[in-house]
Amino acid sequence: MERMESMEPIPACYTTAYPEINPDSGYGSGENTENQAKTPPAPTYDEDLVHKTILVGDSGVGKTSLLVQFDQGKFIPGSFSATVGIGFTNKEVTVDNVKVKLQIWDTAGQERFRSVTHAYYRDAHALLLLYDITNKSSFDNIRAWLSEIHEYAQTDVVIMLLGNKADMSSERAIRRDEGERLAREYSVPFMETSAKTGVNVELAFTAVAKELKHRAVQHPSEPKFQIHEYIESQKEKSGCCSYF
């Protein structure tokens, strides 16, 4: 992972411009058949786009572990010292047969780094907000994290709430329905994850990548991608949550 000590956020390259209409498509050429008029060509996704995604939440909730599990497919217990400042990992996710580039920033949860990490929120396209299901204060602090996000991030940033360490059910302090209720209150998607077993880790990042990809090619007349529905359908398919 690349580490940034500097306070200056790197501007991510990102545009949401609609793709140009292909003049050969019959669109606007005056040669439209009725059928062509009804089915405009699907907008193409620019695979060079880089979507800045930031992991936030209290110190020790498992941000670094979640990223390592997603990036390398492994969990190294107790191996990470608290993150200092901020660093990023580039990761490509294939969704709907296109490659979506995520630049995933792992932030320090400790209070003393807060002013550094705030500076990065402004350019964020997605924020994964974590709490630890065995740690009540990390859950109670989610409201404060959300106010910070609303203060410093763009209004249309994609936010997802994750209850991590779902493998530690015997030490659970926050019920799953409490997480669901909080997420509903703020209208953000939610799932429980485990950086240890890997449960839902891929799904969390894939759902974010899908949402970002759909936003980038969204035609105003098309129905919006429903991230909540996608997550629910995938959770059921994978049978991921049977042990919760």
Ligand SMILES: Nc1nc2c(ncn2[C@@H]2O[C@H](COP(=O)(O)OP(=O)(O)OP(=O)(O)O)[C@@H](O)[C@H]2O)c(=O)[nH]1
């Ligand atoms: N059992 C279990 N332990 C986890 C999980 N995720 C993280 N941990 C452990 O929790 C501790 C903290 O994990 P980190 O990934 O360093 O947490 P962090 O949020 O990055 O912490 P900061 O860098 O201080 O903000 C480590 O000992 C991890 O091994 C998980 O899903 N299950």
